[in-house]
Amino acid sequence: MNRFRMKSLFLFLLLFPLAGTTFLSPKQSAASKPDAMAGTILPKPGPAKFVQGVPDSSELRQYRVAGHVLDFQSGGIIVASGSHALKLEFLNARSVLPEPSEPVKDSREAPQLGKVTYHDLWDGISLVYEKTESGVVESTYYIQPGETKASNPVDQIRLRYNVPLKVDASGDLVLSFTTGEMRETQPVAWQEVEGKRVAMESEYRLLGGREVGFTVRGYNPRYPLVIDPVLRWNTFLGGLYSCDNSRGIAVDADGKVYVVGWSTESWGSPVRAFTAVADTFVAKMDVNGVLLWHTFLGGGLEDFGYGIAVDTGGNVYVTGLSYSSWSAPVRPFAGDWAEAFVAKLDGSGALQWNTFLGGLYQDVGYGIAVDTSANIYVVGVSAASWGSPVDLFSGNTDAFVAKVNSGGVLQWNSFLGGGSADEGRGIAVDTGGYVYVTGYSGATWGWPVSGNSGPFAAKVDSGGVLQWNTFLGANGAGIALDTSGNVYVTGYSGATWGSPVRPYTRNLDTSVAKLNANGILQWNTFLGGDGDDEARGICVDTSGNVYVASASTAAWGSPEWPFAGDQDGSIAKLDASGVLQWNTFLGSTGWDYCSGIAADTTGNVYVAGEGYATWGSPVRPFVGGPNAFVAKIQDIPCVVPTLTSLAPSSATVGAPGFSLVVVGSAFVDRAIVMWDGTGRPTTFISSSELNATIGANDLMVGKSVQITVRNLDYGISNALEFRIKNPVPSLTALLPSNASAGAQGSNLVVTGSAFV
Template sequence: MKKNYSIQLEKIGLRPLNTTIKSLTILIALLTSHALLAQNVQYEWTKKFGGSGNEQVNSIATDATGNVYTTGRFGGTADFDPGAGIYNLSASGLSDIFVSKLDASGNFVWAKKFGATLHNLGNDIAIDASGNVYVTGTFRGTVDFDPGTGVSNLTADNSYDAFVLKLNSSGDYVWAKSFGSSYSESGNSIDLDAAGNVYTTGLFRDTVDFDPGTGINNLIADGSRYYIFISKLDTDGNFVWARSFGNSLSNQEDPVISVDENGNVFTSAPFGGTIDFDPGVGTSELTSLSEEEDIFISKLDTDGNFVWAKNIGHVNGEIGVYSIDHDASGNTVVTGGFGGTIDFDPGVGIGNLTSESSDGYVLKLDASGDYVWARLFGGPSIQDGNYIHVDAADNIYVAGRFYGTVTLDIDGVETNIISIQNEDILFLKMDANGNYIWAKGLGGTSRNYGKAITVDASGNVYAAGDFQGLVNFNPGTATNSLSSQGGRDVFIMKLSCAVDISTSLAGSTISANATGATYQWVDCNNGNLPIDGETNSSYSATINGNYAVKVTSGECSNISDCVYIGTADINEKAVTLYQLFPNPTTSKVVITNFQSTISSINILDVTGKILASFTPTSSVIDMSMLPTGIYFIELFEGESKSTHKIIKQ
C-alpha cells in the first residue's frame, strides 16, 4: 500500500513518482484481447515531451473545443512541442512547474513554466467555460507566476507554500495566490463550480491566513499534525471562505476535491483516530475502524456548511484514496488502493471486498452519502486506481497501475491481463452500474505510469502519464512506439469513442439520428434522470421542458445536448412576457409585469429538485436563504409555464 506521502516529502516538497496522488499505473500484455481494445474504440494519437531531466505529469483537462491541458513538473531543459518544432523550457531550480496546451489533434499550442531555485510542482488543473486555466500545487522560494514580460512574484514563507494560479486560454497571466506558514503547505486538488468559483484542498500546519487579500482568515492546525484545508475563491481570486479538518495522524496523505454545479464540495482523504468533520459550530465525529487508517468522504454546501461525512475502513485492512469525481445526479465516485478486507458500505450494511495483496477499487455513493456499489480490480500483486473521471453519460474512467496479473469481468467473461515486466499503464471504463466496459494497457521493460484521464464533450478519451524507455502506445494490433529522451518523459494519448448524438426536432418529438444503437431519453430539468420506458430512437414530450438522449453503440456512449420543447400539451409562455431581475442576484429577484393570475412558483436547483413551491403574493421572490449557485424559477399561469435561469451570488 502507498502511504505517508506528503509529510515524508516535506523537506523536498514532492511526491515520489510511484506514489503521486494522481498516478495510477497498470500494465497489460494481451494487446489483442477484446477486453483491451473494443471494436469501436479507436486509437488516435500519442504525443510526448521531455528532455534531459525527469518529467512528471499529474493532471489533465480539456476545454469545450477539445484542447488538452496538462500540468506537472520538469527538470533540466525539455522540449514541450511534440511535433517537428522545438519549444524548449529550462527549469530555474531542481524542478519547475509546467502548464501545457495541445489542440484536439495533439499539435502544440503553448507551454509555460514557473519555478525558483528548489522543487516546484503543479498538482492539478481545471478549465472553466471560457477556457481559463486554473492550477494548484506547491512552490518554494520566490516564484514569478507571470509567464509573460510582467512580474508577479509570490514568496513562500520559509518552506513550501500552496498556490492557486489562473491563466487565460492563451496562457497569459491573470492572477496567482498563495497560502503558507513556516512549515510546508501543499495545494493538491482543484475544481470549479458553474459560476467560476475556485475550490482548492491540500495540507497545512501551524497557523495559515487563507485570505490572499488584505483581510485575515486564519486557520490553525494544533500541535505537530497536518490538517486538511478547503479554500473557496471567486473567479477573480478574492477570498470567499476556508474550512479545515483536524487529523490525528502525524503523516497525512493528500486530500482530493470535486465540486458540483451548485457548488457542493466533496472531499476525500485517509485519516486515523477521531476527527470532527463539521467545520462549523456543530459536531460530526468519525472514528477510524483500522489501527492504520480509514478514508473519509465529506460533503459541504457552497457556503462551506457541513452536509455529511462518511468513513470507509475495516479492522482487518487499510485503504488509500487518490481521486474523486461526481455525476450529474450528485453521486460521488472515488478510486484508490486497499489491502486486506474493507467494508465499503459506510452505513449499517456490509459491502466487503478482500484484496490478496494490494488492489485497486472504485466506490460509488449517492448524493446522501449512502452506499451504491464498490468494485475492485486486482490480482496477486500490486494494483491501484489513482485518477477517476465521470463523463456526461455517467460512464466512469480510471487511470491506474498494476504489476503481475489483473482479472476483470468484461461482458461476463473473466479476462486476465498480464504485465510485461514492471509496473505499466492501465485505463479502464465502467458504466454507471460499475460494469467494466473496456480496459487498455500499455507497457515496456521499465516502469510506466498512467497519471490522469478525462473525456471531452464528443466522448473522446485523453490520458496522460510518464514513461521511460520504449513503449508501444497503440493498444490495438498496430505499433506506435515512442522512446523517452532522457530520464522519464510525459505522454498524452487520445482514444476516440465517438457516438452520433445529433438529434432532429419536429414539433414536440425529438429523434436521435444515430441508427443501430440503444437509446435512453433523460429529463435535463431533473438531473438527467432517465424517463421510464423511453428507450426508442424518438421521444414525444407531453410536458414542456429540456430533454436529451443517451446513445450507446457497442462500448461507446454519450449524451446529446438538451433540446427545449415548448410545444407540448402544457404550453410555455413566451419568456418576454415575464422577466426576472436583477440576474445575477445576491438576495431577491423581481418579476416584471407581475400579474395576480400567476398561480404558483417553483424554485429548482440544477438537478431539477424542487427547493420551494408557493403561491405568490407580490412580484418579489426572496432567494436570500439559498446558497450561491444556479437555480431555475418556474412561473405557472393557467396551462402555461415560463422558466427562468437565475444565478445567486
C-alpha cells in the same frame, strides 16, 4: 471502442499523420518543420474540377481533412499538404470510381471529407475511407461472405506506396520520408464465433520494395472478423536529460487537452522560461495530440505541479508546491518551507496571476476545481494553521480546503482532520457551489456517516462549512461527481471492505466507491490482479460511466491492450452500478503509470502519466527518460437497438433465399442482423431499417428462429420470432388405388408434393 460490421472481414486502420503528426528527422527539433520533401515526394495536387456531383474525366474526387488534401482516384489516393505528399496505389485491383456518401456540390473549393467508398475494389472486397471525430482518416476493408477467386480473400489486398516501408517492433507500418516518418497503426483483430469474441493474430505483410498486404492467422470466412486499434493517440512531453512527470489532466469543450506536472530542465519553446532545479510545467494540446504551447512556473528552487482545471473561457488553473516565491503573487510566500501555490493562465499560456496558500511550515496543493463563476477551490495538506479558517487546525497535519476568487484573492480556508496525520488529495465542485474532497485521516473527526478513521470523503458548502464526512476502506486519491449529485471516490486498499461488486484479489487493489449526495455508500468494487494496483485519478462522463486511472504491476481482467511489463498505466471503465465494462493497459516494458484522467462529452477519455520508454505511435516522440505522457482513448458508447417488425416474418422449408427487412429503432451503421445468434450479411438502410441476406441453407429445417440486431458496440436488441414452416402436403395419386376384401397386404405408393 469495438467496431463491428456484419461482413466476413473488417479491417480498420488509422493513418496517424492526418492527426497532426510532426515530421522530424533525427537532427531536427520539435519546433522545426521541413520546407520541402525530396526524392519520391510528389508535388501538391492542384484543385479538382467538379461538375454537379460527377467528377471530371480525371476520375478524381478531392477533399480536405486536418490540414491535408486527399485526392481519391480510380487507382489509388494521394494525401498531401504543403510540405509532404503520400501516394498509395491499389495493385491488381479493378478500375473502380470512388463514390462519396453525399453528392458533390458544384464548388471551386474541395469539401471536407465525409466518407468515400470503392465498391468491389478486389473480388468481394470494398474499401471505405472516412473522417473520424478527431480528424484521423480511417481505411476500412470489407470482405463479403461467400466464395472468391482467391483461396484466402485477405491475400488480394495489395498496396504500393511511394516511400520506403518497414514494420517496427510495435507492429506499426512506418512510412519513411527523407524528413521523418508517418505511421499507420498496428491492426488488432478478433472474430465473433458462436457469440464469443476470439482474438485473431493480424499484422502487416511486407511484399518487397514498397508494397504491403495483410496477414490474418486463423481467419474463418464463415464468421465476422474485426480489426480495430483502440488507442487514438499518445504523445510524450519532456526533454532529453530531464525528469518529466505529468500529474493532472483536463479537457475543454472543444476537445483540447491540458496537462500539469514538472520538469527538471527546459524543453521545447516555452511561453515562460524554465528557472532552476525543477519547475512546474503546463501544456496544451489539440484534439489530435499536437502540442500547441507549454510553459514553466516557478522560482529559484523546486516547484511541482499536481492539479489542473479549465474554465468555460479556456483559462487554466493549476496548483502544486513551491519552495520559494516567484512572479508577483497576490498572496505572498510566507513560510520557511514549501507552500501551496495557485496560478491562472490564459488560453495562450500567459500567466495572469499566482498566489500562495499556507503558513510557516509545509503546505501542498494536490487538487483543484473551478465553478461556473470562475471561483477556484483547492485541496491539500498543511502542517500548521494559516489564514482565518472556518474550521480550526487540529494538529500534526490537516487536510485543507480553500476558495480563491477569479482574481486570485483568498475567500476562505478550512481544515479537515483530527489529532493525527490528515491530508486531502482530490476535489470536485457541483453547480450549487458545494465542494467534495477525499484524502486520508489517521484518526476520527467530524460526525462521520460511517467509520472512524482512514480514507475519507467530505462535503463542504460554499462558505466552507462541513456538511458531512465519512470514512471508507481505501486511501482516497481522487473524487468525481455525476449529474445527479452522486459522489465517486477512488483509491487503493490492502484488504477487502464493504460488499464489493468485484472482489478484492491480493496485495494492493484499486478501490472505487459510490456515495449518494448525503455520503451514504451505494456500492464499492475492486480492480486489480496478483500485483499491486494503485488508483491515481477518477472521472465520470455525462452518462454516469466511471473511468479510473491506476498503476498496475501485473495483468488483470480482459484488457483491450495487454500488460507490457514491470508496471503499466491502467485504465478501467465501470458502469453506474460499478460493473466493469473494460480495462486496458498503457505503457512499455519499463516503468509506466497513469496519474490523471478526464473525459469529454463525445466518448473520449484522456490520461496523463509518466513513462521510462517509448510505446504506441507517439505524436511527439519519447526523447529520454522519464518523460511525461498523454494519451487519448476512444470509447464508443453502447447503443441498444429495438426491433418492432420483420418482413417477411415466416418462410417455408426449402424456400429460396431472400432479403429480410428488419424494422425498429436505434440501428447504427455497421449493425448486424443475428440469426439465432449468428450474424447474417446486413445492409444498413437507415436508423430504423436493416436488410439481411437469408440463404436457402438457412431454410432447410422447420423451426422458430430468434432474430436480434447487434450494434457495432455490442448493444443487442430484443428478439423477434421468425418461423420456418413445414409446407402443407398435397396428394395427387395412390398406387394401387383399391384392393379386394381379404387380399394380402401390399405397399401403398402415395404420390404428391411438399412431403417432408
